[in-house]
Amino acid sequence: MKKLAILLALVFVIAGVAVAVNVSAEGEIPAAPAIGATIEDFTLPDASGQEQSLKSLAGKKGTVLLFIAVQCPVSNAYNERMEKLALDYKAKGIAVIGINSNVKEDGAAVKSHAEANKLTFPILKDPGNKIADRLGATVTPEAYFLDAGNKLVYHGRIDNSRNGDQIESTDLRNALDASLAGKPIEKTEAKAFGCTIKRA
Amino acid sequence: MRLSRVVIAVCFCVLLTSFAALAQKRKSRPAKSQNPVVSAIDTDKLKSMITEQRERPLLVNFWATWCDPCRDEFPDLVKIDHDYRPHSLDFVTISLDDFSEIKTEVPKFLGSMKATMPAYLLNVPDPEPAITAVDPRWSGSLPATFLYNARGEVVYKHFGRVDPNELRAAIDKLVKKTD
Numbered sequence: 001m002k003k004l005a006i007l008l009a010l011v012f013v014i015a016g017v018a019v020a021v022n023v024s025a026e027g028e029i030p031a032a033p034a035i036g037a038t039i040e041d042f043t044l045p046d047a048s049g050q051e052q053s054l055k056s057l058a059g060k061k062g063t064v065l066l067f068i069a070v071q072c073p074v075s076n077a078y079n080e081r082m083e084k085l086a087l088d089y090k091a092k093g094i095a096v097i098g099i100n101s102n103v104k105e106d107g108a109a110v111k112s113h114a115e116a117n118k119l120t121f122p123i124l125k126d127p128g129n130k131i132a133d134r135l136g137a138t139v140t141p142e143a144y145f146l147d148a149g150n151k152l153v154y155h156g157r158i159d160n161s162r163n164g165d166q167i168e169s170t171d172l173r174n175a176l177d178a179s180l181a182g183k184p185i186e187k188t189e190a191k192a193f194g195c196t197i198k199r200a
Numbered sequence: 201m202r203l204s205r206v207v208i209a210v211c212f213c214v215l216l217t218s219f220a221a222l223a224q225k226r227k228s229r230p231a232k233s234q235n236p237v238v239s240a241i242d243t244d245k246l247k248s249m250i251t252e253q254r255e256r257p258l259l260v261n262f263w264a265t266w267c268d269p270c271r272d273e274f275p276d277l278v279k280i281d282h283d284y285r286p287h288s289l290d291f292v293t294i295s296l297d298d299f300s301e302i303k304t305e306v307p308k309f310l311g312s313m314k315a316t317m318p319a320y321l322l323n324v325p326d327p328e329p330a331i332t333a334v335d336p337r338w339s340g341s342l343p344a345t346f347l348y349n350a351r352g353e354v355v356y357k358h359f360g361r362v363d364p365n366e367l368r369a370a371i372d373k374l375v376k377k378t379d
Contacts, residue, residue, distance in 0.1 A: 073266040074266065138339050138341045139341050160327075160328065162298065163300075166325045168325055190328060191327075191332070191340045192339065193327050193340045194341075195266060195267060195268075196267065196341045196342060196360065198268075
């Protein structure tokens with residue numbers, strides 16, 4: 001009887017804690033895969049409508065998936081940095097792929113934005129935000145670095161500041177450099193900061 | 201001679217009366233609408249603001265001028281502020297805009313919304329420690345809204361555009377609104 005009373009008390013305490021904080025969020029965005037998880041191949045149309053697979057665009061030493069946007073000022077503040085990143089690491093065997101999952105930004109908008117901002121890395125359109133959902137991407141810009149075996153080894157921001165003059169921590173570059181050097185990546189996650197991805 | 205003194209005195213009185221009338225007119229003219237002052241806040245001050253014990257519950261909304269859902273939900277937040285803050289709830293907004301916009305875009309938007317709650321702008325070189333200090337489970341996506349009770353405990357949080365009825369229900373559990 002005493003044990004039953006203790007058990008009941010425990011149940012009430014746990015239930016009380018569970019309902020104490022009312023948490024809600026828009027829609028149900030799946031959590032991002034854990035660091036170390038293998039990202040399966042996917043196919044998305046590029047800005048011209050041509051289907052492209054992760055496998056066909058992946059770099060020999062890894063791939064960076066960058067969720068970006070046309071209209072987001074934070075994402076746009078990173079345009080030059082993203083292009084430089086793509087150019088710097090292309091020669092080292094790491095490919096950069098942009099993904100636009102915003103429902104209101106179509107392929108034509110993605111294409112003209114890339115031309116206007118001289119973005120030369122491939123940018124894929126993610127209709128129905130399927131890949132954003134699969135990867136748990138929430139904001140732009142948000143980066144996922146997959147190693148040569150498509151294993152997720154870094155997820156999060158490009159660096160600490162949208163303002164290029166205040167960069168103190170180049171988290172994504174640090175991860176790429178460590179991976180290329182065959183060293184463990186010290187910081188595998190850093191919260192991405194930017195505009196919310198507008199989902200379908 | 202006496203006449204000229206009288207004329208001078210009359211002129212002086214007329215001038216004095218005119219200046220007084222002008223001053224009165226300026227005083228009674230409605231004040232030029234001013235945008236609210238936005239104060240900078242760093243991670244430490246933010247932490248103490250949300251965790252300290254206080255007399256009233258605290259509602260905190262994180263937003264930015266470049267965030268569409270933030271702008272969309274602001275009229276609802278201003279109404280909630282109007283209904284609850286005068287008597288029972290503290291409400292602050294914290295912008296995650298760039299510091300260069302603390303005297304321009306941020307107050308301009310708040311002014312256009314007729315928002316009068318205390319307004320801050322997170323002025324940190326790296327937002328991650330602040331975001332984690334507020335809630336380790338918060339990705340930093342905007343808008344984000346947190347309701348703290350008087351003991352500084354989170355009793356409600358919402359990521360994305362807030363449902364005003366849901367937020368009001370959460371506030372109602374803590375306070376009485378102004379009728």
